[in-house]
Amino acid sequence: MILGILQARFTSTRLPGKVLKPILGKPMLQRQMERLQRATRLSKLTLATSQDPSDEKIAALCGDLDVPCFRGDLEDVLDRFYHAALPWRPEHVVRLTGDCPLTDPELLDKIVDLHLREGNDYTSNTIKPTYPDGLDVEVCRFAVLEEAWKEARLKSQREHVTTFVHQQPRRYKVMNYASSEDLSSLRWTVDEPEDFALVSAVYAALYPHKPAFTTADVLDFLGRDPALMHSNETYERNEGLKRSLAQDEVMKP
Numbered sequence: 001m002i003l004g005i006l007q008a009r010f011t012s013t014r015l016p017g018k019v020l021k022p023i024l025g026k027p028m029l030q031r032q033m034e035r036l037q038r039a040t041r042l043s044k045l046t047l048a049t050s051q052d053p054s055d056e057k058i059a060a061l062c063g064d065l066d067v068p069c070f071r072g073d074l075e076d077v078l079d080r081f082y083h084a085a086l087p088w089r090p091e092h093v094v095r096l097t098g099d100c101p102l103t104d105p106e107l108l109d110k111i112v113d114l115h116l117r118e119g120n121d122y123t124s125n126t127i128k129p130t131y132p133d134g135l136d137v138e139v140c141r142f143a144v145l146e147e148a149w150k151e152a153r154l155k156s157q158r159e160h161v162t163t164f165v166h167q168q169p170r171r172y173k174v175m176n177y178a179s180s181e182d183l184s185s186l187r188w189t190v191d192e193p194e195d196f197a198l199v200s201a202v203y204a205a206l207y208p209h210k211p212a213f214t215t216a217d218v219l220d221f222l223g224r225d226p227a228l229m230h231s232n233e234t235y236e237r238n239e240g241l242k243r244s245l246a247q248d249e250v251m252k253p
Contacts, residue, residue, distance in 0.1 A: 002112060003090035003142075004042040005081060006033065007161075008098025009074070010054040014191050019098045020057060021196060023203045027061060028190065031203065032101045038212060039105035041112040042094060048084035050074035078158045082149040085142060092116075093145055095138040095161055099190045101199050104215045108137050111177045115139040121172035122165045130179040133237045134188030134199075135215065137177075138162050144172060187232045188218070194232040201228055 008019045008029055015021075019029040036045055046068040049055040055071065062069035070087075072080030085093050094112065096103065107125070115123035124138040125131050144165055148157070152164040166174050190196050205221050206213040222229035 001043045001088060001090040002041055002092045002094060002139075003085055003088050004036060004039070004045040004094040004096060004108075005084050006036065006045065006047045006096045006098055007049075007077065007081065008047060008058055009050050009052070010058055011052065011074075012191070015193060015196065018190050018196065020061070023101060023200055024207055028101045028196075028199075029058065029061065029098050030065065032096075032098060032103055033065065033067060034211075035101070035103050035105055036096065036108070037105075039108045041109040043090070044068070044088065046070060046084055046088070047098075048072065048080050050080065076158045078149055078152055078161050078164075081161045082145060085145065090142050093140055093142055095140065097136065100134045100136065100188070101190065102132075102134055102188045102202065102215075102218060103137075104135050107131070107135060107215065111137045112139055114175065114177055118175055119173065120175045122162065122174045123177060124162070124166070125177040125179070127166055127174065127176040128178065129184040129237065130182050132183050132186035132188040132215075134190070136189075140165060183219075184237070185233065186222075186229070187235060187237070192232060192235055195235070198228060198232055201225075 010017055010019065012018050020027045023031050033045065047062050048070050049058045050073065051071045052074045059069050059071060070084035072083050094108065111123055111125060121144045122140045126136050126138060140162060148164040152158055157164040165172055187195065188199065190199055202218055202221060206217050210217065
């Protein structure tokens with residue numbers, strides 16, 4: 001079984017409530033789930049959010065959409081993620097984050113295929129990024145995730161789920177999935193108002209006539225509007241992880 005786990009929470013310091021902000025009349029999170037459900041390699045998709053009262057609306061949305069939802073620790077995301085997976089006991093988990101409404105189901109399938117074909121412990125397109133920020137996919141063996149849950153102690157390792165694993169390439173078989181073209185300077189994630197404006201414009205232009213629009217469609221559209229394509233390029237990639245690494249402290253799982 002390959003279980004997709006989509007992390008999402010309502011609270012956000014830079015763009016509060018972003019996951020439920022509407023895109024063409026539906027919450028951004030719902031738009032992302034719609035795209036993820038086109039992936040053929042996911043046996044099941046579940047959502048992991050927190051027990052904080054602010055996340056009641058996320059749990060309610062999952063209920064409306066008949067998507068399983070696990071609610072766990074707000075700060076210890078590794079603990080939340082592990083317990084979201086535990087009832088299913090999958091062979092592999094695919095980690096996704098709820099701020100990526102342009103997520104690419106075809107890319108997800110290709111990364112899962114590589115992971116299985118090579119017998120990897122961890123496979124992603126984020127170790128050395130070559131895809132736009134916002135197309136991140138991480139695949140991990142559940143047994144390895146369980147080891148991380150038991151052993152990880154640093155704050156960055158508990159907040160960012162897979163850090164413990166890809167920091168140990170000698171212990172685990174880790175592989176990066178790279179694009180033939182370096183598109184890592186493009187930002188398609190949603191953390192800032194400019195990010196949301198960009199993805200909203202993409203949906204407005206592409207979704208009405210092609211709901212299953214592809215990454216190639218997005219690139220073609222943005223290529224015709226350079227001002228929009230570069231409107232959010234001043235923001236740093238993986239800012240949250242870098243901040244956690246700089247402030248690392250030992251935490252008890």
